[in-house]
Every structure is written in C-alpha cells, then in structure tokens.
Amino acid sequence: MILTKLTLHNFGIYAGRHEIDITPKPDRPIILIGALNGSGKTTLLEGIQFALFGKFAKFLSKNKSAYLDFLTNSVNRRNLQDSASVSVSFITKRRGRQQQFEVVRTWSLKTHGASADTVQVFKNGELDLELSERWPELSETFFPSQLSDLFFFDGERIESLAQPARCSELIRTGLNSLLGLDLVTDLSKTLQTLDRRLKVEGVSEEHKEKILRLNEKVSVLTDQQQNLDHEMSEILARLGDLQSHLETLRAQLKQQGGDLYEQRDLLVQRQSELLSLVASKRSELTELASSNLPLTLLEGMVKQLEALARNGLTLDQKEVVQDALSSFSSSVIGELSGRSEFTESQVEFLRKIHSTLMEIQKDDDSRPEINFSKESIFRARTEGTHNRSIALKQLLELGKFQTELDQIDRQLLAVPDAVKLEPLFIEIKSTEDDIRSHETKRDGLQDQIERVKRDLESSTKQFNTASDEVRKNEADEKQLIKMHEQLVRGREVLANFEEKIRNKHIANLEKLIREGFEILLRKKSFVSSISICPDTFMLTIKIVGEGAVPASKLSAGERQLLAVAVLWALAQASGRKLPTVIDTPLGRLDSSHRKSFVQNYFPYAGEQVILLSTDEEIVGSYHRSLKKHTSHQYLIEYDDKKQSSEIVKGYFEYSKEAA
Template structure:
C-alpha cells in the first residue's frame, strides 16, 4: 500500500483546502511533517484513520464522544457547518498482481442537530458504488483496523505497547492479519461452508433429518440414562454410607447398653412379676408351714410310734387268738378219727402247740404304751399328708430358688441400664441416622425409577431409529457419498489447522529474530538483551540478558521501553515485507540524544517503503535534520495562526529557506 495524496478541507484546525503530496521514491521513503505542539500533527494522523475507517477510527481527539458529535466538532470553526468538511485520501495497492489506485472521499455537514456523512470511493478514476456501500468490509481486506494501529501511531502509544499485555494483543492481531495466518483460518472456514452445503434431496433429507433427530434424541436418552445411572450410583453410595453409619451407631448404642435402656420398662415389669411370684411362693410355703409340714422334723419318731402301735395291736390280737386257738386245737384233735395213727396225732399236737407258742411270744411286748388301736391308721394317713406336703414344699422351694435367681438376673440387667442423659446423644444420633437411611432409600428408589424410565425411552428410540434405518437404507448410501466429501473436507481443515500452526510458529520465529535485531540495532546498550521470545499461545514477550536471566520490561527505562515498542513494530514491518506505510507522530519525546540519533540513522530510513514522520522542532532539530535529509522525499511545516487558530500546510521544514519564510 502506497499513500499518494491527503486532502483536508475545513477539518479541525485546517481551514480551507490543504494538500499533502505523500509519494516517496526508493531510498527516500520519508515524508517529514513538522509542527509545534497544538498545530495539528496528530490531526493529520486522525484524518488518515478517519477517512479510512469512519466511526471505527481510533482518533485521538474523539475521546468518549459519539461519532456524530465528533464529526460536528471536527468542522473548522471558521467554516459554514452546513457546507461541512471533507477528507480525501489517494493510495494504490496491488490486487491480484495488478496495481490499482483508490481515492476515498469522506464528507459530512451539519443538518439540524445531526451530521450527515457521505462516502465515495473511486477505483482507477471511476466511482465504484459496490465498494463505496461496503467500504467498511472492503477496507478490512486492504488494511485491517487492528493492523493499522501497528503502522499509524504516536509516541505515547509506542510506550504503551511496551506493556506485556498490550504487546500480546498487538502481536496476535499482527500475526493473524498481517502475516497471513488469518487467511488460513478463512480457508478452513470456507471448507466448513463447503461441508455444510452438502445436502440430500428434500425427501431423503427429511428421512435423514428424522434419523438424525432420532439419533440425537437417542444420544440424549443414552446420556440421560448414563447420568441417571451415575445419580443412582451416587445415591446408592449415600444409602450404603447411611446404612453403615446407622449400623455403627447401633453397635455403639448396643455397647452403651442401649437395648437394655429400650427394654427398661419390660425389665422393670418382669422384675415386678418375679417379685410377685416369689411372694406367692413364699406365702404358699408359709401356708404349708402352718399345717402338718413341721412334723417332718419328727418323721423318725412318728415312724417309731407307728411301728409301736402296730406291735401293740398285733400283740393284743395275738393274746385274744391264743386262748381261742388252744380250745380250737383241742377240739380239732378230738375230731380226728381213731384211724389216725398216734404218731400223726402226736405230730399234729406238736405243730399246733408250736404255733400257739409263737403267737404267744408275739403278743409279748418289751414296752407297752397302751396306744389306741386307731392310732396306726391315723399315723398312716398323717404320713400320706406329710409326703404330699413334702413334695409340694420341695416344688415351692425349687420355684422360689428359681424365682430368686430370676430376680437377681433382673436386678443385674436393671443395674446395667445406662442413665438417660448418658445415652440421649446416641438415641438422637441413631434417630437421625435412621431418618437418613429412610431418605437415602427413598432417593435410591426414585433414582431407580428414573433409570428405568430413561432406559425405556432409550430402548424405544433405538427401536424407532433401527426401523427408520431399515426403511431408508438407500438414503444412507447417498449420505455416505456426501459424508466422504465432508470427511475429506474435514481432513483438509485439519491439515490447514496444522499448516496454520506451523505457519504461526514460523512467523513467530521470524518475528522473534526481527524484533531482537531491531532492538539491538536501536539500543545504546548493545548487550542489554541477549534473547527475545514470543509465546505462541499467549503472544507475550519474554526478554533475557547475557546471563540467561529474565528481564522484566517494567525495569527498563522509559526510553528503553519506547525503543522496545518501536522494535516490535519495526520487526512486524520487516516480517510483513514493509508493504504498508508507517505514520509516526512525535516519536522522540522520551529519548536521549544517542537514542534519537539511532532512530534517525537506523530506524526511520528503514522503517518501511513509506514513512510519514510527524515531529516538533525539538525532536527533529537542525542536527538530526541534516542526518535524515538524504532519506526525505518531501518535507512540510504546519504553520499555525494564533489569532484565527487555524493551520495551513507549507512546503519545507524549519532551517530550510522556504520554510523559514513561511513561518
């Protein structure tokens, strides 16, 4: 891009129509424009940006004002607002190997409270309505706004670019737009558009749309089923955790005597029943003791008495029988017939006599207590009663012993029951844990229902999808053909992505070298920076010194930071091939004399094929003018009238004869 001519008509401080010839020649790339502060140097820079970018222009004098307000206030105060102001910029660029000349004319005038603007673009001398109507998009192809900030700048902006974050934005915008990386991305976008243009017939597309819809819904259902399953796993885990927690609390509750605490009322009732049973048993034993039972203590004596009574009874009966038997035996002998031998008679008499003697001896007693004859029968009845009472007493004693044991056991259990205050925390914790288990179980049941519902939906959608696929198999053949186009386009996009990454790395590498060499060329301290790196992801600058230690840009002096920013811009211009004009406003404000000489000798003549240098008399002074003069194609001085507050453009520069006369 080569700027030919800039025309200002009643713009800012420039009254009337002012022209600047900006054409340069080989080895004379500089157009030097001198002006004191407030004379309109920055206005020239604003004019170039305004005519190109309109409301998007980054004009220094606009501030926060609206574009309409800025246009109205940019009309020269001595001019008629109804006639307005005008800016024209003529430049040439090479398009598809052909040099083409553009002239952009932006005019505006005040109508009522608003400014009406008009834009007209001529190409090779002829008005082009299409380009005029779409100039905002067209100018981005010629000189993107982000890139323009790299070539249209003032001294203050140069220092701002030394900030790592600002520098990162500048480098990224430059690499993307200026060095062709964005073109690769645009090609990837075009391939994506090609992919999207691959379409089937309406009928087939309808089938595929249906299938795609079913597939998408099936995927959603599958994802939902997966999510629900994960939710189920989570709530199941929570449920298991809640159960484990409850079981632990139950064990703690058990060890602390919680079961006994819960059974306390039952234990107390059991003890009361045991006490009542023991009392009943003891009462029954006392009842037995009030009867014949104590006679068991003299059972042996009662047995002896019973035996004595039997003997006395037998002796009494024997005494009665003996007298009767003697008469009976005599009668019996007399009744024997005479035929009975004497020996038999004698033997019988002996036998009967012996029997009587035996009975008589039985009737004889050592002691005769003269006991009643009924005593034996009564003692026998008493013995039966005592046996029954003894059996009952044994049963009652065994029951009492068992009851006493049960009572002792109940006392021990009740003694083991913990105090309510001691176990209250465990009771509350167990209650809460039980509630948590109930809630978790409900959550598991609900999650299980959701999983089953999602599985059912997914299975139904899969079945519908399979039926649709079976019905339209031919459509898939056509889709596969189109898909191949899409696939190869995607492969091409992937290749372009790799190419773009490689191109980015190549440009970054070249840019690192160019910026480092530019900085080392401009720096007075040649050994300050040994290496410079640019991050390919964040586009940040990293400096290192000769000891391989990092250098914080904030530690550089104001002049060094300004030179670093200029080096960044110079390096970008070198890598881009210096194909764009460079406009520099007040470039030497914070530099010492040595750095100024370096810029004049090394940078300005080599900054690009066309350099517009806007300077004050203190920046490019008589000494520096002599050093810069061999590289100057045109020089202008901005003459300001302090009475009318207007500026006109005169040829020459301070310390030249024509310029001194004009001033």
C-alpha cells in the same frame, strides 16, 4: 502503496481547503511535518486514517457513537460551513502496472437524522463506481485495516507497548491478522456449533426439547466466556497502561527530588540524633582535655622531667611545662590544620582546648600544682597514654558523625517545596487508586471466568451425555456418529494447521525482532536470540553472558526499543510495502534512545515515513541527521486572525535549531 497527496477541507482545525504533496523522492522516504501541540498535528493522522478506512478506522474504536461524534466534531464551523471532506491520493502496482487512486470522503451535518459519510474512489483520474460502492470491502486489498496499528501509531502507543502484556497482545493479534488465523478460529468454532446442532437434530421430537435446552445453555455460557475473556484482555491492557504511567510519574517525582521529600521526616530525625551525638562527643573530648591528656603531646619533655626527678634536681618545673605546653599546642594546631585527614571542625575543637589552657595559665590561682615525683610522673604518663587512645577513638567517631551530619544537611537543603510536588503526588495517588480498582475488577472477573468455565464444562458434559444417551436408540445413530467424528477430525486438522503455521511464522518473527532490536540498541553482539512463547506470546531475550531474561526485566528504555522492534518486525513480516505514519515520534522516548531512533529507525522504517513532530522532538542535531533522508518539510501554523491552522513549506527556525 505510496501516499502522494493529502487534502483537507473544513476538517477539524483547518478552515477552508489545504493540500500537501507527500510523495517521497528516491532514497528520501521521510516526510517531516512540524507543529506545536494543539495546532492540528494529530488531526492530520486521523484524516489519513479516516479517508482510507472511514468508520472502521482504529482510532474510532469500532464504536458507533464515537463515529457519529467524530463526524459532528470534525466539521470546521469557522465560515459557517456544515460539511467537510478529506481525501488521500496514492499510487500502487496492480497486475504489474502502476496505477493512481484517490479516495474522497465527504460528510455533512444533518439537522434531523444521523450524519453519515459518503466515499468516492477515483482510478487514474476517473470515478470508479464499483470501487466507490465496495470500498469498505475492496480497501482491504490495498491496506488491510487490521494492519493499520502496525503503520499508524504515536509515541504514547510506543510507551504503552513497552509493557510486556501489551506487547504480547500486539504479537498475538498481529500474527492472527497477518496469517488470517482469526478465520481459522472462527471456522473451528463454527464446526463446534455444527457438532452440537448435529446432536440436537439427530434425536426424536420426544427428547429434542431437553437437548435444545442444554444446547442453548452451552451456547450462552460459551458467549459469556468469550465476552469475559475479552473484558479481561481489556482490563489487563488498561492495567499495563496504568502501571507504565505510574512508573513514568515516579521517575518524574524522583527527578524533581520527590524521594528526598518522602524521606524528609527520617532525615530530620537522624539530624537531631547526630546533633546530640556530636555534642556528646565534644563534651567527652573536653573532659579528656582537662585531664593529663595534654602531657602526651610533650613526650620528650616528660622524659627530661623523669631524668630530673631521678637525679633529685629541683626547678621551677611548673613554669617550664606551662611555657612548653603553650608553644607546643600552638605548633600542633598549625601542623594539623594543614593535613587533609583532619576536618576543620576537629582542628577548631583543638583550638578551643588551646584557648582553655591559655586561660588557665593566665589565672595564677587556678593553676594546678604539678608534682614531679617519680611516682606522679609515671602515673601521669600511664593515664595519659590510656586517655590518648580514648581520645583518638572519640575523634574518629566525632568525624564520622560530623560527616554524616553534613551530608544530611545538604540533603535537607535539596528537599523540594511540597507545593511544587503536590500535583505529582495527587496524580500518583489517583493512578495508584485506579490500579487498585482495576486489580479488584481483574480478581472479580477471574472468579467469574472460573465459574463460567466450570459451568460450561458441566453443561457440555450434560449435553453430550444426554444426547449420546438418547441417540443410542435412534435409527440414524451410525450416520450421526460418523458425521460427529468428521467434525471432530476437522477441528483437529484446523488446530494442527494453526499450530504449525503459527510456529513457522513465530520463528521468522523472532529473527526479525532480534535484528531490529540489535539495530536500535546499536549492540550487534548483545542479544544471542529472542523467543516468543507460542501460548502466551511473551518475549524472552537471551543476552550474551547473562542467559535468558524476560522482557519485563529490561530497563524502561530497552522495553521501548523492543516495542518498536516488534512493530517493525510485524510490518516487515506482513510482506506489504505500506506507508508508516508516526505522531509525536520521540515524545515518550528516553533521551538516551532518541538518537538511535533518528539514526537507525526512521530512515529505514519503510519506503515512506511521515513524521509529525513537536518543537521538542526532531530539532537541532536530530533534524540535521534526518535532512539527507527527507523529501518534504512542512510546518503547521495556527493563524489567530483566520482561527485556522495553515500548512506551509519549511520547518522550525529558531534557537532550538542550533541545539
């Protein structure tokens, strides 16, 4: 099936008539349509689906009020019109011959009564009354509505399917739709109902009231269980969406410095602690510098003084030491300042010591008398050596504290303004509240499910016991038992058939998912196999060198690729060549994976791929890469004067194209 033409008339934001050719050329499957947000891009996607499926279109959620609201809100009132229409033309092969069809769906606003659409189907240019009357039924032979989710989707759906629970639900529903297993399940339930009805009909009027009452209770509880299971599926799916959204919000917060903002109080506290530690270490080093520590820098001269002391010679040693100390400390500072292992703050500290010594030297009254006896020199050397080891340790600790302090200062400078982050914090809190609310609903619902399950088991047991007890004395007991056994065998055959056919197609689907995932990852030897649990439909990926990994352990970007691989595989497994339409195809994808989608997915997703892109997606190098695969390019532009969007040939042409 290939779509050839789309026509909109007073539909949504499109006033008047708009028609575009969307027939793909050989080896050029892509139809590229660009539009700014709000200019009518999504309206096109809805128009195609509504033309084909009417009120059964998936985006209307099978909700009658949603359908009626859609009819009312989709009529463009710019020219005071009260009617609208959408039509899709397509070609397909029927009995080996190519035939052309056009589906025209029209509706009007009604002053009284509910609005409704009418559909006309043209075959090879002529109105076909039978097709028109039976289109809801016959359209399934062209494009099964159950498969529409595999061929019509958007970036938001890709992000949603990245949640393992959503992805497993897609696989379950996709397989059931492809194989018609929903019919098998319905048939099995029908046989179960017939079995209960048989037990009721097989008893006399005397006991029938009791059996009927128990049968009714079983039926009610069965319906309750099905409804609760469906409600649980919806809650789990919604939880998956919320958790995915929260993950995205937290990533945005981190990107904008939110993690630093949340650590701000701890950083300020640590900054205060480090300032105290640095001040303390500086004080300790200053105290050491006022002792005989500087003499350890004059080892050679001290040895000369020892020799002088042994020889009993006398000099004006004080002047010699002071002059040498001044000269030597200046040399030491000059030498250390050029070494990378000493920080500027450490060298500056030595300069302060030098300045202090020079001040002492200027003040004659403050100069300490130096005793150069052998005992005093020995004591000075011993104490100086001890103090030097302490000083080195203190300097190392000072350097460590100062480095950490500098790092924290830089982090505090990078902390963003609270006003800037406030909207994100509010949305994160709201999402977290929603998650907690849904988790509470989930837990409460699980309790209900368990309770109904117990009641159903108990009621079914009571029903079977009562009916079996009554039938013991009934004349047709043997015949009833035989019919019951046949019904049970029938259900067993159906269950066995369902299991075998599902397992067979699961194996094929696993192969297709792995192939698609490898293509999108661009790593042919990365995945050795992908398996689907036949009970939960959860995916497990066996990675070369790492073993089996559940899909939930993949990165967010890899889960997005896996979700598209699943959609791609299900579409291939359907065996139908149907058009693929993707709205905002790159909007929710990680930037690192966009290139893979453009190069490895879009050109090969099908014989016809319609992409509805914003000016932030398929532009620049991505646009250039797709050009050789593109048949038509259109641009949706909003005209302020006409208050309507127009569809023109061409694409975005401005600086972003040069990106």
